[in-house]
Amino acid sequence: MMRFMWTIIRRDLLLVARQPAEMINPLVFFVLVIALFPLGISPEASLLSQTAAGVIWVAAMLATLLSLELLFKLDHDDGSLEQLLLAPYPSWSLVLAKVFVHWLVSGLPLILISPLIATMLFLPSHAVPALMLSLLIGTPTLSLLGAIGAALVTGVRGGGMLLTLLILPLYVPVIIFGASSVAAAAQGMAIGGYMALLAAMFVFALMITPWAAGAALKL
Amino acid sequence: MSFTLSAMPHLLCTSDLACERDSRVLYNGLNIAVKAGELWHVKGRNGAGKTTLLRQLSGLHPVDTGKILYPKESTKVIYIGHKLGLKEQLSADENLSWLVGLDGSSTQEQRYAALERVGLRGYEENTVAQLSAGQKRRVALARLHLCKVDIWLLDEPFTSLDQQGIVDELDWLNQHTLSGGAVLMTSHQEISLPQVKVLDLGQYTALSSQWPQNEGVPLV
Numbered sequence: 531m532m533r534f535m536w537t538i539i540r541r542d543l544l545l546v547a548r549q550p551a552e553m554i555n556p557l558v559f560f561v562l563v564i565a566l567f568p569l570g571i572s573p574e575a576s577l578l579s580q581t582a583a584g585v586i587w588v589a590a591m592l593a594t595l596l597s598l599e600l601l602f603k604l605d606h607d608d609g610s611l612e613q614l615l616l617a618p619y620p621s622w623s624l625v626l627a628k629v630f631v632h633w634l635v636s637g638l639p640l641i642l643i644s645p646l647i648a649t650m651l652f653l654p655s656h657a658v659p660a661l662m663l664s665l666l667i668g669t670p671t672l673s674l675l676g677a678i679g680a681a682l683v684t685g686v687r688g689g690g691m692l693l694t695l696l697i698l699p700l701y702v703p704v705i706i707f708g709a710s711s712v713a714a715a716a717q718g719m720a721i722g723g724y725m726a727l728l729a730a731m732f733v734f735a736l737m738i739t740p741w742a743a744g745a746a747l748k749l
Numbered sequence: 750m751s752f753t754l755s756a757m758p759h760l761l762c763t764s765d766l767a768c769e770r771d772s773r774v775l776y777n778g779l780n781i782a783v784k785a786g787e788l789w790h791v792k793g794r795n796g797a798g799k800t801t802l803l804r805q806l807s808g809l810h811p812v813d814t815g816k817i818l819y820p821k822e823s824t825k826v827i828y829i830g831h832k833l834g835l836k837e838q839l840s841a842d843e844n845l846s847w848l849v850g851l852d853g854s855s856t857q858e859q860r861y862a863a864l865e866r867v868g869l870r871g872y873e874e875n876t877v878a879q880l881s882a883g884q885k886r887r888v889a890l891a892r893l894h895l896c897k898v899d900i901w902l903l904d905e906p907f908t909s910l911d912q913q914g915i916v917d918e919l920d921w922l923n924q925h926t927l928s929g930g931a932v933l934m935t936s937h938q939e940i941s942l943p944q945v946k947v948l949d950l951g952q953y954t955a956l957s958s959q960w961p962q963n964e965g966v967p968l969v
Binding site for chain 2: 533534537538540541544545548549607608609610612613614615616617618619748
């Protein structure tokens with residue numbers, strides 16, 4: 531089974547390498563939203579540093595959502611999803627492999643660029659580790675939860691809007707605790723509790739979503 | 750060979766298999782027993798459920814009524830449908846590599862040899878997007894030469910192949926059945942091989958017409 535998952539991971543990474551736009555799109559979106567935000571509100575440092583945590587988290591969520599629709603859709607359209615489902619391995623392993631690549635391509639770059647973004651929004655520098663840690667735990671959760679929606683709208687024409695409606699409620703708790711953890715760190719408070727909750731959500735999503743999305747793919 | 754065809758083991762059986770789509774019965778009470786060495790030509794008019802039958806047998810389409818049995822343990826099945834499952838951005842060789850890699854492994858030499866057998870020598874490193882429809886079909890069919898599989902389920906495998914391609918493919922089908930495999934395929938073309946058995950899905954829809962049309966058809 532490891533070889534099955536590794537085959538999918540290697541194939542999907544190769545596909546991303548052939549079409550780097552797929553990887554850069556969510557990142558560009560993330561940076562643009564955050565760069566435009568101060569233009570719309572006010573460039574005042576005190577205001578920005580207060581709102582930074584929420585803005586970064588919401589932008590990260592939207593960037594993830596943007597790339598989710600294609601998670602299974604391309605495979606469905608060219609028939610390779612059929613071949614993946616026909617392999618004699620449980621469908622959750624296929625979901626897990628695809629979600630891993632999705633996170634690697636859309637989540638990880640956000641985390642790596644987040645210190646720069648944080649500086650742009652005057653987030654206190656002592657809150658940056660908390661931001662990165664919360665994104666590190668939170669973005670895979672977003673990818674995992676999104677996989678359920680992506681699997682359900684696979685094969686539905688114009689399923690993007692439906693996907694957003696399905697998934698957004700599930701994202702709310704992750705956003706709340708993710709953004710609050712960064713805000714708490716900015717005020718110098720302990721973030722252990724927030725991180726524990728984020729980690730709990732991640733573990734829960736890791737256990738439930740590959741199985742649920744795998745079942746949805748077979749519909 | 751000391752044994753005759755009738756002594757060959759069963760590879761696939763169905764019992765009372767039925768399929769209903771959009772409250773229309775496509776086929777009903779389908780009982781077939783596919784033996785090693787047989788080539789089943791599934792026939793029927795458009796919309797008779799040929800594709801659905803192959804998808805049910807492969808496990809892609811859910812089975813609500815009836816049963817599908819694979820008597821031999823760990824029977825391996827390959828399904829090649831209308832959608833070939835090839836990634837346009839990847840080369841022919843890379844596509845074969847991941848397709849075979851899902852449940853097995855292959856070396857580059859083996860993949861090149863398989864591509865040569867389907868007449869794609871020199872196209873190994875071309876991306877699939879650059880190939881013609883017939884060549885894409887050939888890439889997908891090259892998989893048949895790389896996997897040791899008992900049953901081939903092929904949906905319209907002659908589509909967009911040239912005449913020589915069809916002759917070649919008939920030869921592969923022949924060799925596969927002679928070496929103890931089985932094939933179930935749909936095609937609107939006649940297949941002139943001695944081991945061909947014809948399954949006309951039209952016969953199995955006839956069964957359902959005895960039910961009153963307006964109330965829908967009870968399946969159980």
